[in-house]
Amino acid sequence: MGKDTHALSTPAQETALRVLAANHVETWIAKEDGYTPTPLISFAILEYNEVNDDKTADGIVITPSHNPPEDGGFKYNPPNGGPADTHVTDWIQNRANELLKKRLKGVKTLSLEEAMRSCYVKEYDFVTPYVAKLPEIIDLEAIRDANLKIGVDPMGGASIEVYRKIEEMHRIGLHIVNEEIDPTFSFMTLDHDGKIRMDCSSPYAMASLIDLKEDFDLAFGNDADADRHGIVTKSEGLMNPNHYLSAAIWYLFKHRLDWKRDLKVGKTLVSSAMIDRVAQSLNREVYEVPVGFKWFSLGLFDGELGFGGEESAGASFLRKKGLVWTTDKDGIIMNLLAAEILAVRKEDPAQIYRFLEGQFGTSYYQRIDAPATPEEKAKIKKLVPEDIHTDTLGGEKIEGIFTRAPGNDAPIGGLKIITPNGWIAIRPSGTEDVYKIYAESFLSMEHLHRLIDDAAKIIADVVV
Template sequence: MAIHPQAGQLAPHSSLVNLPELMTAYYLNKPRAATHPDERVSFGTSGHRGSAFLTSFNEEHILAIAQAIAEYRQTQNISGPLYLGKDTHALSEAAFQTTLSVLTANGVRVRTQLNGGYTPTPVISHAILTHNKHQHDVSDGIVITPSHNPPEDGGIKYNSLKGGPADKDITDWVAKRANALLENNLVGVKRLSLQDTQSCGLIESFDFINHYVNDLENVIDMQAIAKAKIRIGVDPMGGSGIYYWEPIAKKYGLDIQVVNTEVDATFRFVPLDKDGRIRMDCSSPYSMQGLLKLKDDFDIAVGNDPDYDRHGIVCAQSGLMNPNAYLAVAIEYLSKNRPQWSQDIQFGKTLVSSGMIDRVVQGLGRQLCEVPVGFKWYVEGMFEGSMAFGGEESAGASFLRKDASVWTTDKDGFIMALLAAEILAVTGKDPQTLYNEQVAQYGKPYYKRIDVAANSAQKALLGALDAKNVTQKTLAGEAITSVLTHAPGNGAAIGGLKVSTGNGWFAARPSGTENVYKIYLESFISENHLAELEREAKELVDSVLAS
């Protein structure tokens, strides 16, 4: 994909999302679930996402999903409060109110942020886990967010009793019930009026900020950061964690400067991504231009996406780190600086994350667990404490507390950001410097991801890729060593294909939330070898689509 000529620049006013038009579409557009597959409820790797303009995220979707979740809770005898959070997307506020009206009509107690504020994804996970550890009734949660997606998008995901994204069995149940409700004109959906919702007595204000912030010292070495006087720059990118940084700085005596305090549902202050769209992707050097221009003012600078489940790490000398590189550094640092973690504990990566992680974990003599795309695959291991770290190539990760007990079972952009400061404070080296040392030891990887537009039928074909689709014995001049359709770490289906050689690999899979398919590639030889991998991978995918 060619880089848009305005990538890294602020969007012209004329191209910003028309918020009144968007909100009108949310309430007036009616999904045709029975006849239009793209307008049905569909849970991808992280919930149901869509756009009100495309009739894929509208009030009727949320009514049906919220009712389905309320009914699922009843089947599981979940009697504790549901922790409900939202990010700063325009559709999130509307969907939040819709969700409240349905949950309360079903008699569900709901805990929301004091004064109607925003609540990041990891904070919801943390709240569920701490509640279920200390209370007799059990709780779950909902986060209303499309993550880093463009301003016109919306999203909703259900977090289970174990704090993280619900597994496929649960989301399949919820989606099936929600679509049945849509197809039956929402007969069976219970809903209170706005006035009745506010006066029903089922909405409980909860101080998410202090509950989370006061516990951070049990997962991050805050004293080391404060003692080293690390200067931390933060760009919240207009996201839900914007009001957390001042309390963090105050409680732990940290030198934190928030460089952008704006919250605006158009996200007009976020530079255009590589394709010319506003996308709050803290792993993109284009979207992160605002913070990159200030990198010399800080020892470590960090950015996060709107729901704070992703992180972007900026080092003073080198700029924005590659997400895969930071995961490799974080794993090595944590394995050496968390003495209470068992030597037998696992470190998790997705099949499409860098092979550098494999080499680092092997070099440490630790255990690797390779799973399909989606943080839900880490929930069980992190909940039980058998998995120390779970990371995704898309700049999302979380890890255990210092005492090896669970912190969150969803991606946590706060702790990954603060870990970068801890690494610098403890080692005297920033994460990029440590990664350069890993490259010197294990070799230099060349990594690339390609997104290609695809319709539902094409995505279905790609999702059904099988080992029989690979007939060749070599890939980019090397013998093929493995063809995977299931993850070696847990045996779960990839929903695509991964082909590996001694010094390279590619994986192809359809996106669960966008109308694209993705090809991931990596070479430990050269850029030319990576290009050859790309050519052969595309030929394979094209042959499948043409069949």
């Protein structure tokens, strides 16, 4: 069981330990009441299950991810190490609500002191095994030999101790620019809406690290549970997540020579089509799925996907030999990969992306969030191709309309329309009263705006 540095995470962990110990569930927690990032829990689950046949491990991470200080979250990872499927999380949610309605009647508990003294709660070093095996997935020797000066901002999250251990063990030139842990996250610069959010893909939240970009050859940050990454280069500043995913995929499939030739590239349907163009140039099949990293977990676990990534700055990939590393998002290896790219190619990932634009065209991409009532969200979620009463979008002929992802045929909870030089996707948010329009053009910013306008007309027709 891991936790991040949000204020609610420690009391939530204590409550969970009281229940788990009372029910005789063996639970490993970090030594000395430490913090444990999401990728380290995924890694520990997989490592344990690899060598133990008599017992199977799963995991819990107590984190609201990048969300504000007052938020809390409880995440379950099954024995494959990845995020739980919807049917599992629905079961957990429904069972929890049943128990709450009964005022927790029948729930066994111990006192915290009894739980901690029991044989069921054990302290474990999650950090050292993960850091010790990093050379199996990242070329740390190349980074070390390049004598880079690398800035790291854990954003007050659970990865601080991990980066300390990486530098102690591997000496690759990491400099942690902020080691403060404060449950109020008062040191953070405010996000676009004035809220505190540890969003390492936001130029507002990452402003303090961006200001230091000239002090380092490369800099990067993570959110509170380190499942997301944020890359800051001298040449560009904070990289757009879609741009970094494209550069990372191009680099990995060029340089991981021991990877199987049939390994696929995993992307969500709202990620940039630049990924498709890069994959095609590499003769790699794209595995396109709905939003949610859970759709990549089995492919990474089975070694069918070399890489899986989301436009929201979450990704993971296989070890150099093609074996699974983590089946949940791993912002730590994604950050270290950026340093490897710079060390090996002598170009930072932003420069790699500019090269890709020269090869495959310039992408104009935007996501728009707009308010929606629950009723409107329900209508948008049920969109079908028959709701589209035009054969053009953004002035181009429509080539495809789908409501299920082409990679795994799972429902996307909305709709995606493709044209020769662009696409739109429309879907309701799963957590907020908003709907999202994603759009991308490979023609121009004007064409992008036409795509967005046409998407808005489709929504207006549906919700009236």
